Amino acid sequence: MPAESISMRKLKEILRLKYEAKLSHRKIGTSLSISPGTVSTYVNRAKLMGIEEWPLPPIWDDIKLNKCFLQTKIQPRTAIPLPNWSQFNSQLKGKGVTKQLLWQEYVERNATNHYSYPQMCRIYKDWLSRQQPSMRQIHKYGEKLFIDYCGPTIPIVNPQTGEFRGAQIFVAVMGGTNFTFAEATLSQQLEDWVMSHVRAFEFLGAIPDIIVPDNLRSATTRACKYDPDLNPTYQQLAAHYNVAIIPARPLRPKDKAKAENGVLIVERWIMAVLRHETFYSLTQLNQRVSQLLVKLNTKPFQKLPGNRTTEFNTHELPAMRPLPRHAYQYTYIKKVKVNVDYHIEVNKHYYSVPYGLLKKQVEAHVSDKTVKLYYQNQCIAQHLRSIRIGGYSTQVEHMPKAHQDYAKWTPDRLKQWASTLGEYVSQWVDYQLHSKAHPQQSYKVCFGLLSLNKVYSKERLNAACQRALDTGGYRLANVKIILKKNLDQEKREPKQIDLLADIKHDNVRGQNYYH
Structure with missing residues (x-):
């Protein structure tokens, strides 16, 4: 490669x-x-x-x-000749013939360019495994944990509506002793899949060296026979527990025969027993699964002394590694693209990143409380997680300089600026700030009004705002027209006094009646 x-x-x-x-x-x-x-x-x-x-x-x-x-080129090496494996295999069946002897003869034929003895044995083993007869697998104690789901589901009844929902049964089996863990989850989605692993490790009380899962979608982002890509969230779980993950090849049940047998045993000794029982919650179902799981693991072997539990405690548990000191916290990893407003979207909420990363792809690590954003494995931003749909979480230091200056404005600061230009300017701005659900929605029109002071004196601007307030001109265009047509400088007629305002009678209506 x-x-x-x-x-x-x-x-x-x-x-x-x-x-x-x-x-x-x-x-x-x-x-x-x-x-x-x-x-x-x-x-x-x-x-x-x-x-x-x-x-x-x-x-x-x-x-x-x-x-x-x-970015460094690797020089290709000269092809190394291989033995004829068919002849090698047939000669190996001869009396007194060993792989070591055949390797020495192979070295004599290829003195300057040959494989080492361990390499030859590995290549021969790979060739032998590809032949039609099945090869019996021998699993070391504490090495592998096989993972799979049962095919059938167990129904859970909603006590309020009477609706049924099928619970998935997660199964984990140790390769050396067949010690089995099982639990029910509501789905096979990523979070249920990952957290079932966590609970399986806690049940075992230790960590194996290798996990062998099925090639399901939650475990891999690209199912491939020889090179499956692990889901980043699943890979983070492996890094936390320091385990290697070797997914089984698609359509190759022999890669995880232990899991297949474990699933079969769980279906027979747990799911079949529960077929006549009714469950109204996932907790209730898992309590019964736990009870039957103890019986399954303590059931005596038919041909050997002891049971799965005694064999696990005696041989497998001492060969495994202890649990990490810090508990695992589920973190969903998602690749996202930075929008033109230097925000990324996670669960319909928007979080800011440094504006220099526009249109770049970053990784969002989403936990229960935080959202951490990474670019090239460097943490570039961290936010408290929000569940407000359509909301924005923005940090000022992520903005361009011009946007930072805009973000520093507050309603009080705008009012203070307006008060320096006159009483009526202040009233007009105050009206705008209170006319919207959020004051920020009025900032733009307020900036537009206050910037008119660059063209007109504050006396004229104040007079224009007074006329606009008297005539109901609450749009910026109204003030601009008053200034452009010099209406603020016209002598205004005194307001007529309503002589009938103080008279109270059913037949006297007053001037306000005609407005």
């Missing part, structure tokens, strides 16, 4: 699994769907550059890693 084809996320995952998870190059390659040789290439290059730890030192940001690792 050429260096250019590896993403930055996958490169950093190689370094994390190497130096933090302490996995072999073969397991790292399997987890990330790349060859062990590619893993070795980048690990060796990292050593030459002084990188032998995780997390990375602060000097190694994404830009520097991209330049040093991904």
Whole structure:
């Protein structure tokens, strides 16, 4: 695989699994769907550059890693000849013939260009697994946790409406002892999927080295037989618990035979038992699942001593790693594009980012309380999460300079400016600020009025506002016409006194009756 084809996320995952998870190059390659040789290439290059730890030192940001690792051409090596595997396999069946002997003969034939013994064994194993007969898998204690969902669902009845909703049954099985975890969730969506993993780890009380999930949509963003892309949220879970994720290939149930058998056992020993019971909540259903799960794991083996629980506690649990000190917090990761107003949209609410990132793609990490925004793996903004649909969360430092100056204006500041130009200017501005649901909606028209002071004296502007208030001219255009036609300078007729205003009689209506 050429260096250019590896993403930055996958490169950093190689370094994390190497130096933090302490996995072999073969397991790292399997987890990330790349060859062990590619893993070795980048690990060796990292050593030459002084990188032998995780997390990375602060000097190694994404830009520097991209330049040093991904933009460097890798010289192709000369093809190494392989043994004829059909002859190799048939000769291996001969009495006294070993793989070590056949490898030595292979080296003699290819003295200057050959594979090492471990490499040859790995390639032979891969070739053998592709042959028609199935190969029995032997699982080490504490190494793999197999994940899947049951096909059938269990109905939950809404006590108010009587409607049914099918609950999904999540199943996790340890590879070494078949120790099983199961729970009900309302869906197979990403949050339910991830949090079921968290509860499975808490049930086990420890962490395996590898998770083998199905190639379902919640686990992968692109289902592929040999190179599935993990969902970023799911990958963050793996980083928190320091586990490797190796999704099963589509339409290859043998990749997760343990999970398939675990699902079958859960369907028989839990779901079949519950088929005549009625549940009105997810909590009630999970309480019954937990009770039956204890019976399933303590059910004696038919041909071996003990049960799943005793075998797990004796052999598998000591081989696993302890739970992390800090609890996992679900964080949904979403790729979003910065709009022209330097905001991004998350759940129909808008959050600001630095205006220099217009039209760039950023990652939004959404938790229960915060929204963190990342560009090239650098945190560029952080907001408190809001559920107000259509609302905006804007930080002043994210705005351009001109917008920052505009944002500093307040109703009190506008009133103070208007009061310096005259009493009637202040009344006109005050009316505008109170005429809208939000004062900010009146800022533009107020700025337009106050800027007229650059052209007209404050005496004329004040007189124009007085005439506009008397005649109901509350639009900016009304004030401009008064000033343009010099109506503010005309001598105004004194207001007529209503002589009948003080007379109270049913037959006397007064002048206001005709307005």
